[in-house]
Amino acid sequence: MIRAVATLLAVLAPAAADAAPGATPEAESPPICTADSPTAVPAALLLTDRRLQTGADGEPGRVGFTLVNQTGNKVVLIGAASPGCDGLAMQPPGPVTIPGHRSVVFGPGGHGLACRLSASARTPGERVLVTLRFQDGRHLGALFSVVGAPAP
Secondary structure (H helix, E strand, C coil): CHHHHHHHHHHHHHHHHHCCCCCCCCCCCCCECCCCHHHECCCCEEEEEEEEECCCCCCCEEEEEEEEECCCCCEEEEEEECCCEEEEEEECCCCEEECCCEEEEECCCCEEEEEEECHHHCCCCCEEEEEEEECCCCEEEEEEEEECCCCC
């Protein structure tokens, strides 16, 4: 029990700094654990370059990030959810395997998540929670910065 509390505190303490005033969207911070410690993803999985790009003219936005697997085992991403999205879908559909000691970039030209931003999450600079779900039942959540749509 003490070990579980210590692990949870080690993950949540940096999250407080992530939400501190003056934090920039570019600043990297550890993911926020959104599950209780028995099902939380180990800190050896990192999310970097987190952004949620608004869509142009009512089109779905794109969730971009790099998922770094610092473990020696593969992990399989099967889905995602966010209270800031009215709908969130993996593109292309299907699971994404991240081998041990490798990373996968989610963004233009590769894997991605399409998001229909809710009205409350459309302002650039806002931060929106996105939770990734893995095949083994664990999940990982982090705040993503909302950025404007790309110029035409």
